[in-house]
Amino acid sequence: MKFKRIExxxxxxxxxxxxxxxxxxxxxxxxxxxxxxxxIAFACxxxxxxxxxxxxxxxxxxxxxxxxxxxxxxLKASVNYTGRTSMVVGLRVESENIHTGVVKHCxxxxxxxxxxxxxxxxxxxxGLILDSEDSxxxxxxxxxxxxxxxxxxxxxxxxEFNMHDYLEEIQAHNAKLEL
Numbered sequence: 062m063k064f065k066r067i068e069x070x071x072x073x074x075x076x077x078x079x080x081x082x083x084x085x086x087x088x089x090x091x092x093x094x095x096x097x098x099x100x101i102a103f104a105c106x107x108x109x110x111x112x113x114x115x116x117x118x119x120x121x122x123x124x125x126x127x128x129x130x131x132x133x134x135x136l137k138a139s140v141n142y143t144g145r146t147s148m149v150v151g152l153r154v155e156s157e158n159i160h161t162g163v164v165k166h167c168x169x170x171x172x173x174x175x176x177x178x179x180x181x182x183x184x185x186x187x188g189l190i191l192d193s194e195d196s197x198x199x200x201x202x203x204x205x206x207x208x209x210x211x212x213x214x215x216x217x218x219x220x221e222f223n224m225h226d227y228l229e230e231i232q233a234h235n236a237k238l239e240l
Contacts, residue, residue, distance in 0.1 A: 063187040067196055070109035071139040074101050078132050078156070089128035094154060097136055098122075098170060102150040105138035106174035109148055110186040113177050117147060120171040120206060128167055132156040141196075142203030146183040147175045149203040171206065 076097065084090040099116055106114035128134060135155050142149035154168035178184040191197050231238065 064190045065109060065187045066190045066192070067139050067141075070105055071137070072101050072105045072108065073135060073137050074104075075133055075135045078128055078130055078134055080130050083130050087130060089130065089132075089134070091124055094124075094128065094134070094168065095122065097134070098152050098154065098168070098172070101136045101138045102152060102172035102174055105140060105150045106148045106172075106176065109140045109143075110174075110176035110184070112184055112186075114148070114174040115177060117173045117175045120149075120173070120210075122168065122170045124168055126156070126165040126167045128156045128165075129158070132158055134167070140189060141171070141199040143186050143189045145185055147173055148186055149173050149206075151199060171203070 074097070078089050082089050082093045102116065103114055133156065135157065137153045137155075138150050140148050141151040150172045152168070152170045152172060153166070155164050156167050157164045176184045176186045189196070189200065191200055228238065
């Protein structure tokens with residue numbers, strides 16, 4: 062079995078934010094940032110696996126701070142976890158005001174990527190060499206997120222859903238029931 066160091070596939074990308082990347086309020090469009098995040102996750106996973114990799118899922122995307130036109134956006138990606146054919150790529154997005162030097166953390170997210178061979182079949186990926194407490198923590202957090210996702214899916218089985226169990230709870234929220 063093959064193993065690789067995390068730093069061997071880490072990717073950093075910096076790009077100037079242009080007016081063409083902005084939304085109607087003059088801030089950088091979140092969809093544009095998501096596109097960049099997907100690109101860097103692809104590059105990092107493909108570099109680690111040495112194969113084309115596709116996005117299987119994205120775990121929680123929170124836009125923490127707006128990004129302004131004229132700022133530099135830096136995206137950092139590294140493989141945090143490896144399964145048999147999948148990898149969890151941790152992403153961090155920061156923006157920097159080039160006039161003041163102020164750096165803002167804008168987003169962190171986890172992309173699950175799957176390596177594919179030339180026939181588009183899933184293919185095994187190299188494992189990770191965990192050589193620091195930080196790398197063990199990131200690997201363990203990925204395992205925990207996977208378990209939580211499976212638990213959420215199992216706890217809300219559509220075949221066992223009973224609408225009446227939720228009507229009172231729904232009424233406490235911003236919804237109007239017209240059944």
